[in-house]
Amino acid sequence: MFVSPVLVRALVALDAALGRALLAPPRDLELTERVVQLTSSRDLLLAAVEAERKRIERDLHDGAQQRLVAVAMTLGRVVSRLRKSGDEATREIVEGAREDARAAITELRELARGLHPPVLGDRGLGAALTAVAARAPVPVTVDVEAEPRPPAAVESAAYFVVTEALTNVAKHAGASRAWVEIRRDADRLRVIIGDDGAGGADPARGSGLAGLAGRVAGIDGTLTVTSPPGGPTLIEVDVQCG
Template sequence: MARLHGDRATARLSRPGGPALTAYALLAAVVWTTGVILAGAVAYLLIFPINGLLRTTSDARPTALGVIRPVLVAGSRTAGVIAQLDASAADALLGPNRWQRRLADLTESRAGVVDAADAERRRIERDLHDGAQQRLVSLAMNLGLARAGLPDLPDEAKQVIVDAHEQAKEALAELRILVRGLHPAILDDRGLDAALSGIAARAPVPVRLRVDLPDRASPTVEAVAYFMVTEALANVAKHAEASRAEVEVRRHGDVLTVAVTDDGIGGADPSNGTGLTGLAHRVYSVDGTLSVSSPAGGPTVVSAELPCVS
């Protein structure tokens, strides 16, 4: 509806624009033609004076300039007005072309899809946390009580309870990892700083974390930054042979900068399937930029700039 309304407004604007431009163009042509004719006539008379019209060359020069100058100034100003009107009419009639509008629509649609996907992950995380995870916790507790409080059971029955208890605890641990991978609740509750602190504490190598966020970003951008750090530290543990890593997150105006550095062997290449390709896709999903510096021998620096909308 908005686009249709804009097209109608443009159509109304264009109807008087055509005759007006035509009239100004004709006026400019007349003024310039008059100026050229006068200049030519005066030049001819200066070269070939005619008795009775121009007595002397010295008398003719100020007269000629006095006649021609206003005409040329008027022609120049008229041409300037026409140029301005023509540019305004072009902007009103043409506007963004079809491909520019299509690109804008696709960009907006992609942003909506990314936000919707992140919201759906948060919903699934809440459902699992409040539903299946709580039931598994209750089941593991009951099996633990049965394992400790029924000493007179036959050995085979005890073994069944022990196995069930251990499997329930393993399932609960796996579910917690799955829930955390979907969307950590702490990210919504306490923000990116607290969520990254948990990642750093669980990392297999010592991680120095520095976070400077005067204001929170949008939930989608925070999620991308969180999972970028998670995947980058996972790559450090799997491939870098590093003894330490550093994570730095800062916000500068409307840009959130995330950098993960390690002192490993270097040589990280996105084409080798080291997880950097998936990381890049996450960053690009919010129109961010990703850069990787990983010379042989290290250090490796993976950094991203994310548009930060509060």
């Protein structure tokens, strides 16, 4: 009579403990669910950032850029009238303002192109990188096979990695040529940027490669650099795009 309440409470506690152990989800399952949640949240965030980048690019193109073009055209008409009137001092001032407006238009176009070039969204990596190669001071060969097209965030990251890498080639490599190769294999996208320059590129020396590695890591990818003294330099990116 005296012992039975203690035994009952002990058995109830044991039963509750066994129930929690048997009914609670395994720790591995909790971790797996958490990883899935975080991955989904990251994908949503990347999609939102990409959409915002496109919006800013569109606003720059359709808003500020068009206004500056109108200002430059108006200043051009003023210059023509001043030239006829013979007021050379005022004409020179207005001419300088028009040149400043033209320079601002050029800078704004470069900024908008850097945010999200329209050709990337319209025609994909192949066309966008071909346009980049045409503007590069070093001859660049582009070979892209990335069908079906990767998600917008992955495509955008690959574009900016290639453009930044080619900028580094032009500034630091002393190369006579460079090449870009992009392949999609199932759910993986692989990007290789190479040049025949002097080599010796080191992400730890602040050459911009650390920033590229960070951008790639943001979409759960990896970036490796092979750059022995004397070259060639190879930048390889591997990212999931399925």
